[in-house]
Amino acid sequence: MQNRLFLNYLLISLLKERSRHIGVVLLSLLLIFLLSSVLFISTSIQTTIQNAIKSEPDFVIQRVKGGLMVPLPLSWIDDIEDIRGISTIQPRVWGRYTTASSEPETMLIVGIDPLDPQSNRAFSKIMNQTDIKSFLDGNNMIVGSDIAKWMDMHYAKKSYRFLSLGGEFISVNRFATLPKSSNLISGDMVIVPLELAQKILNYDTQNVTDIILNVPNHAEWSNLKSKLEELHYDIRVVSKQDSIKAYKQMFDYKGGFFLALFMIVLLAFAMILYQRYTQVLSTEKKQIGILRALGWSVQDVLRLKMYETVIVIIFSYILAVTLAYIYVFIAHAPLLQQIFLGTDGYSGNTEWIPVINLPTLMSILLLYAVPYFSAVIIPVWRIAVTDPKEAML
């Protein structure tokens, strides 16, 4: 820092003449608050989705006939095993099951082999908390929170009788309930052992829904994909990267649109700033002339005015970002939530995971400070080169 007398002077004149800055600060607060709220929400959603995708397997192998997904034979696993570089291969059985009642409830039946290492990282966490031996001992299931609620209401507190797609009744015990907080696993999920899932969904014992693969060396991904695609004519390979890309693009699209609109607001803001600074600073001409006459150089005045600007910027920035943080992550962004998400796919009380990272903060700062400085630099210069002779007039 330059020196304490200088800072002292800077702070005294800022405080004594705070009424001059209030307009600009309020406008800045509004602007940064809006910007940061939107960016916080979108970063948070993006992170949630990315985390969800990250716990997905690297590749999913499906079989398609006439554009529809059909069960595939377990023998495909043998073909795949020959390819180098794959760490886990696992068949999966899963599908939708709709209850036969006046208000049908749809659940997602997921069959897993608890003895195998779980390629889905979220599942391995669940399995680590489960007593596998007793889980496999008989027809047991682990249900998601929504389904648990539904079953409680439909007198299935202990067990539930599924009517399999093949037409026979299967009674399954409720073994455990998934915690509600696990955002990454949907509430309508029912986890059962693999064979049971095959029964409920009426699969042949040699058939599975799809096969998942993990490939630790990411550099091999594109290479491997083409190899897999050559195996069967009706194979479909979905890579995790494709879904990440799709999501990212979707979010870039939404966010980019918002930012493009925001640019126009920023332009207006810069113009207001330019006018306001020109106006305010012209009233300071005499005062600056006196300082210049007393031995302040152009550089000293420039520094004074620039520091003043920096303080106003940093003050508004920190205050607005803090307010936006409270608004989004503590108050759950009333109003903005509906505007931002619409109604598609998200229920009313979405909780944002607080994600705050340097690049987001930096983006906000750049979007705010660059136009700010650009707008005020010429008025500030103009006042700084005031002739010291001004003091004599």
Add this chain to the structure above:
Amino acid sequence: MNIIELEKINKEYYTKDGSFTALKDITFCIQEGECVILRGISGSGKTTLLSILAGLDRPTSGKITVDGEDIAKLPDIHLSHFRGHHIGMVFQHYNLLEHLSVTENIITPLIPMKITPQEAYKRAKEKMEIANISHKADMDTNRLSGGEKQRVAIARALIADPKIILCDEPTANLDRANAKRFTDIIKKLIDIGKTVVIATHDPLFWESDLDIRIIDIEDAKIVADSKVEV
């Protein structure tokens, strides 16, 4: 020793309807410790000359040396540094910064000089003693009387221990009693070795017992100098 030397100083103002000569071939020297009165009617060019001496304005041509430094063409950083360290200014309208207190006003010239606050406040105290304004040290400036304001201005002019004090019409806005007190302070300053230049047409100065040299200015030119008889 000459502390101020002017050689053929010209100053022209350029206005819409042509140029206007405010100073013409001004040449004189001032010795260290002298008290010089620039005398002349309104519009004769006193303020203009003072501004050039103080480095507030630049001559259109000529050479001006103050305390060994040729200041006519000095770049801004150095000229400002020069003003801060060598010149103490007392303005006609005092020119205090209204939003600051008396002490804060007095230390403003020290701010660009990177001095510690302790040192600055110590000096401010000293100078307030000289200017007889210690009792108002923490007052807001806009509540001071005219005479008090001027004494603050004097303390401020002294704060950086400049060798030269320049005053523009110092008594124009004062009553007689305050004007008399001002000449007393000037006497003190001369006693401690300052060089003082005062632009005025107040007869108080040449009627007082001050040991002065009078330079008469008329129509942008020096017409009389009580030291060098013209």
Add this chain to the structure above:
Amino acid sequence: MNTILLNRGVIVYLSSEIVLWGIFAIAFVVMISILYGWDFDKYTQKQYILQKRAWLTVTILSFVSIFKFLLLPYFVYTIDTLKDIVPGAMCAAGVISANSYGLKLLLLKILILFGFTLWIILNRYDLNAKNYPLFKIKSWFFILLFVALTVELWLDIKYFLHIDINIPVSCCSALFGQLEGANPLPFGLNTNTMLLLFYILYMLSMLLLFSSEAWLILIVIPLFGVISYYSVVYFFGTYIYELPTHKCPFCMLQKDYYYIGYLIWSSLFGAVYLSLSGAILQLLTKSNSKNLYQWSMKLFTLFVAVCSLYIITYYIRSGVLL
């Protein structure tokens, strides 16, 4: 429309670049008018007005340079996030090589930041002298900087417009890995001789900076810079990644490695910038640049210390070297 252009980082980056260029263009026009009319020996009103205008160019340049220094890491970070969209890319290395503009852009950016550092240092000297001794040099240099900034902006736009998200790019292991026994190191060095050279050049640089040998600094420091670059990519980096085959200047900028790359590269570049600027100033003005040299010595030492510490801690933890 190219979807890259809708990425948040890209939008913020590009719009900042455009605004900064615009404000710099104003300074450029002002600078031209100053250069055209400048005559320090004249007493004219015009000359004093030009001197005031010169302050505008200084102010704008300082402002622009501060944000340019912030924008380089922001640019690298943004590129790094694009790895999710650009197929095949694992880090910024792949994305930057997505087309032929990327690498040129990055190099130009590094050069421009050097230009800013040098200009600011020359300007400080010039303002502290009493007769603007470097005025012509710094003004022409200013104009050169504007040209560089214009080219940079053009490259910025070209680069982002031409990233094709459907064409896979190489990842860093392909870009920096040894291809069929070809030696990637310059001057036919191998790892051991390169390391030896690295530490020798470090000592030599310290010595030269300490004794203010401007000409030798101009020769040795760029050499040390180049050797440092290769040493970090092909040797120290492998200890940061703890994988002997992982060679990449960009991955170390990622969170997985605690963003250490930002410290490493900024200390290296900062040291090179300051020492070269100091040497140029010393040669131009015969003044001494001790202060600048001292700063660059500190930064070089920080750089070498951080690199060496990675080796030492790895050795202490595992008892072997990679």
